[in-house]
Amino acid sequence: MASPRSILLLLAVVPLATAYFRLPSPWGWKCNRENGRCEKFDDDGVSGHITLNHCKLTCGQYGVIWPQPKLVTLGNEVNYFLPTNVSNKITCQGEVCSLLQEGIGLFKGNLNRYHPECTNGSASFKGPWEKDVKEHQILLDIRVTGGETSLGFDTDESYTLTVTTLEGTTTALITAVSFFGARHGLETLTQLVEYDELRDSLQIVNSASVNDAPAFKYRGILLDTSRNFFSIKSIERTLDAMAANKLNTFHWHITDSHSYPLYLDSLPKMAWWGAYTARQVYTPADVRAIVHYGRVRGIRVLPEFDAPAHVGNGWQWAEKAGLGKLAVCVNREPWQSYCVEPPCGQFNLANPKLYDVLDIMYQEWIDIFSPIDSFHYGGDEVNLNCWNTTDEVTQWMDAEGFGRDADAYYKQWSVFQEKSRQLVTKANGGKEVPGIIWTSHLTEAGHVDKYLDPAKYIIQIWTKGDDPLIGELLQKGYRVIFSNYDAWYLDCGFGAWVGEGNNWCSPYKGWQTVYDNSPTNISRTLTANNNYGNQILGGEAALWSEQADEESLDARLWPRGSALAERLWTNPTTNWEPAEFRLIHQRQRLVNRGIQADRIQPQWCHQNDGLCYL
Numbered sequence: 001m002a003s004p005r006s007i008l009l010l011l012a013v014v015p016l017a018t019a020y021f022r023l024p025s026p027w028g029w030k031c032n033r034e035n036g037r038c039e040k041f042d043d044d045g046v047s048g049h050i051t052l053n054h055c056k057l058t059c060g061q062y063g064v065i066w067p068q069p070k071l072v073t074l075g076n077e078v079n080y081f082l083p084t085n086v087s088n089k090i091t092c093q094g095e096v097c098s099l100l101q102e103g104i105g106l107f108k109g110n111l112n113r114y115h116p117e118c119t120n121g122s123a124s125f126k127g128p129w130e131k132d133v134k135e136h137q138i139l140l141d142i143r144v145t146g147g148e149t150s151l152g153f154d155t156d157e158s159y160t161l162t163v164t165t166l167e168g169t170t171t172a173l174i175t176a177v178s179f180f181g182a183r184h185g186l187e188t189l190t191q192l193v194e195y196d197e198l199r200d201s202l203q204i205v206n207s208a209s210v211n212d213a214p215a216f217k218y219r220g221i222l223l224d225t226s227r228n229f230f231s232i233k234s235i236e237r238t239l240d241a242m243a244a245n246k247l248n249t250f251h252w253h254i255t256d257s258h259s260y261p262l263y264l265d266s267l268p269k270m271a272w273w274g275a276y277t278a279r280q281v282y283t284p285a286d287v288r289a290i291v292h293y294g295r296v297r298g299i300r301v302l303p304e305f306d307a308p309a310h311v312g313n314g315w316q317w318a319e320k321a322g323l324g325k326l327a328v329c330v331n332r333e334p335w336q337s338y339c340v341e342p343p344c345g346q347f348n349l350a351n352p353k354l355y356d357v358l359d360i361m362y363q364e365w366i367d368i369f370s371p372i373d374s375f376h377y378g379g380d381e382v383n384l385n386c387w388n389t390t391d392e393v394t395q396w397m398d399a400e401g402f403g404r405d406a407d408a409y410y411k412q413w414s415v416f417q418e419k420s421r422q423l424v425t426k427a428n429g430g431k432e433v434p435g436i437i438w439t440s441h442l443t444e445a446g447h448v449d450k451y452l453d454p455a456k457y458i459i460q461i462w463t464k465g466d467d468p469l470i471g472e473l474l475q476k477g478y479r480v481i482f483s484n485y486d487a488w489y490l491d492c493g494f495g496a497w498v499g500e501g502n503n504w505c506s507p508y509k510g511w512q513t514v515y516d517n518s519p520t521n522i523s524r525t526l527t528a529n530n531n532y533g534n535q536i537l538g539g540e541a542a543l544w545s546e547q548a549d550e551e552s553l554d555a556r557l558w559p560r561g562s563a564l565a566e567r568l569w570t571n572p573t574t575n576w577e578p579a580e581f582r583l584i585h586q587r588q589r590l591v592n593r594g595i596q597a598d599r600i601q602p603q604w605c606h607q608n609d610g611l612c613y614l
Contacts, residue, residue, distance in 0.1 A: 025198075027043055028040075028041050028049020028051070029041070030049055030050070030055070031059035031076075032059075033059075036060030038059050040607060051197065052607060053196060054078050056585055057192060057205050058074055058076050058077070060581070060582075062074075062582060063191070063205070064194075064582050065210075066562060066583065066585075067246055067565050067566035067569035068569075068582070069210050069212040069570075070211060070212050072209065072210045074192075074205055074207075074208050075206045078205055079136055079204055080196060081202055081203075082125050082133060083108060083112055083125070083202060085134065085135075086108055086111065087138070087140070088140035088142065090142045091144065092142075092144045092179075093147050094149075099149060103179070103183050103296060107189070111193060113592050113593050113594070114194060114195045115202075118592075125202070126200060129199035130201070133199060136168055136169070138170050138172070139172070141174070142176075142182050144177070144181075144182050146177045146178045149179060149295070150371045151300040153217050153218070155178055156176075156177040156178050156180075156213075157181045157248070158176065158177065159174060159182060159188075159213075160176075161185045161210040162208070162209050163189075163192065163206070163207055165207060170204055172189050180298045183243075183298040184212070191589070192204055214568070215571035216536065216568045217537050217538055218248070218540070219248050219540075219565060219569060220247065220248070220249035220250070220302070221238065221249070221542075221543070221557065221561055222541070223238060223250070223253065223553075224253040224544045225253065225261060225545065226545075227545040228546075229261055230545075230549065231550055232286055232290065235250075235290060237553075237554065238250070238557065239293055239299055240593060240594070240595065241558055241593070241595045242297065242299055243297035243299065244593060244595075246565055247561065247564070247568070248300060249302055250290075250299050250301050250302065251302045251542075252290075252303055252304060253304045253378075254282070254303065256311075257309075257310050257339070257345040258313060260313060260314025260315075261276070261281050263281045265364065266361070267357070270314045270315075270317070270361075271314070274315070287369060288368055291368075291370075300373065302375075303369045303375065304376035304377075304436075305376070307347055307377065307378055308346055308416050309339070309345075309347075310345070310378055310381065311347055312331065312344060312345020313330065313343065324351050324353060326347065326351055326354050326357060328345075328346055328347075328392070328393065329346055329390065330343070330344065331345070338385060339386065341498070341546070342498070346382065349393065349396075349412050349413075349416055350395070350396035350397075359423050362420075362423045362424050366427040367427075372433055375424050377417065377424075377435050377436065379417065380440040384406060384409050388404060410441055413442060414450075414451040417442070434456065434457065434458050435457050436460055437458070437460065438462055439459060439460065439462055439463050446472075448469075448472070449476050455477075457478070458478070458479045458480065458537065461481065462489075462542070464484055464485065465484040465517065466522075466525075466526075467526075474535055475527065475532075478535065480535060480536055482536070482538070482540070483539060483541070483542050484522075485542075487516075487517035488542065488564065489505050489542050490542065490543045490556050491505070491548060491556070493506045494508070495547075509560070510560075511562075511576070511600065512575075515563040515575070517567065519536050539567070541560065541561055543556055554596035555598040558590055558595055560598075562586050562597075584606050585606065588606065
């Protein structure tokens with residue numbers, strides 16, 4: 001005899017006038033436990049098939065958790081519930097409690113966004129099964145033992161998550177040393193939940209055990225807001241997506257030679273001269289809000305003031321104010337002779353008043369980005385010809401007897417860097433924090449330790465992943481962050497923006513390339529041993545914005561940023577292939593949260609695991 005479900009399907013032959021219909025799908029899924037794939041079948045109503053989302057949650061070793069956790073056990077069944085039935089109790093101390101309450105609010109908001117008709121973070125869950133699911137309760141029991149409220153390189157981000165169901169209540173117990181670990185636990189818990197279309201409710205895995213911690217301390221995204229301006233809303237959206245992937249560092253390349261969009265109360269003319277328009281500025285209140293927005297999502301906001309190159313527009317005010325030129329070669333032509341891309345500009349190391357202004361600037365930077373655990377000094381792509389063709393600089397070099405060969409200029413550059421470090425330390429109340437520097441002429445093979453103290457500086461590697469310098473940096477004791485452009489520059493693979501053809505770092509870096517770029521494997525290859533793991537802090541994908549603004553932001557970053565996240569959180573020993581099904585689902589999850597992540601495959605592939613292969 002046909003089931004009531006199949007009879008309902010047979011009768012559904014009259015076209016519906018409504019914009020959508022609520023009927024059981026003719027398809028069902030089963031988990032193939034041998035390969036961890038959800039397989040699609042014609043559902044006869046009696047064969048025990050389940051919905052696609054039920055299958056995704058419970059099939060395979062990791063379900064659809066992203067990034068892949070260290071240890072996890074998942075149950076095969078789900079419980080149905082309404083998000084209004086989520087309650088919580090927390091065990092914590094001081095400010096951690098307020099951060100947790102904000103984090104729980106974000107968790108509940110994300111649950112609502114799983115509903116297809118979610119509007120402004122809320123949705124109405126109604127349907128014929130409402131009475132069957134509305135009584136089921138979800139209890140969050142979160143216990144944090146430590147009092148840390150800002151992220152540092154030594155912060156313990158581990159957590160454990162245990163999900164159990166008993167007598168109509170599913171309890172999620174999260175334990176962590178820090179708020180940041182507990183926040184990651186909440187993120188994982190959201191990934192044990194999905195929408196159930198049949199019941200118009202949510203479903204949660206009925207039992208689970210997760211023991212998790214990141215492989216690397218530093219897991220970052222760089223956004224350049226100087227070449228093109230990005231609104232606060234777009235930055236917040238980026239932080240939301242980072243939180244969904246357990247990335248923990250938003251590297252804000254906020255200024256460059258193109259513009260200085262940061263308004264400073266102490267130096268208002270910087271933005272007056274340096275912003276593209278009066279509306280395209282970040283106020284101190286904006287920055288403080290972004291710092292807090294990130295902290296609640298487990299993210300440090302790392303400020304970068306790139307110098308002594310990559311400065312220009314915004315600094316013109318000084319000469320008009322009687323301070324002389326603080327920057328030289330600003331907008332100088334032909335640009336190819338004085339910088340790597342237009343417009344040019346470098347600090348005037350011959351003008352001692354530069355340090356007076358930097359003293360004021362750093363004081364406000366450190367204040368609005370506080371608390372900081374590191375500071376990025378930039379420090380790349382200095383053009384010696386700019387200095388060596390500027391009369392004021394060359395006369396100073398001659399008068400001081402410094403000479404004018406490359407080493408003489410590098411020496412003065414290193415003096416500038418040391419003075420900058422001292423000013424940042426002073427601005428930070430005398431507390432020194434690690435400085436981060438891009439690979440540059442100062443870090444070249446054979447003499448990096450002549451200019452930069454490995455106890456005070458971290459080197460961010462943007463050269464190719466086979467650069468022998470990487471091995472030398474590790475052997476000389478430097479801590480490093482990987483951003484090698486042959487895998488982790490997300491602006492690559494588009495048309496040239498000066499001239500024609502493709503841009504300089506083409507080809508495009510697909511998510512597979514991003515995923516397979518292993519700092520551990522690179523260091524092992526270049527050092528012939530495995531003794532330097534503690535010096536590899538992690539890595540970062542960079543979105544330089546010559547050819548991107550907030551209209552293209554999401555698609556450039558995601559889901560490739562998700563691939564980066566699993567590499568840095570899990571450091572998997574496999575290549576990208578076993579992760580593909582989960583990444584496709586993670587992309588869908590990001591879209592549900594309002595992130596316009598790029599499509600990877602047709603939706604058919606998401607519904608038919610393993611059939612879109614080469």
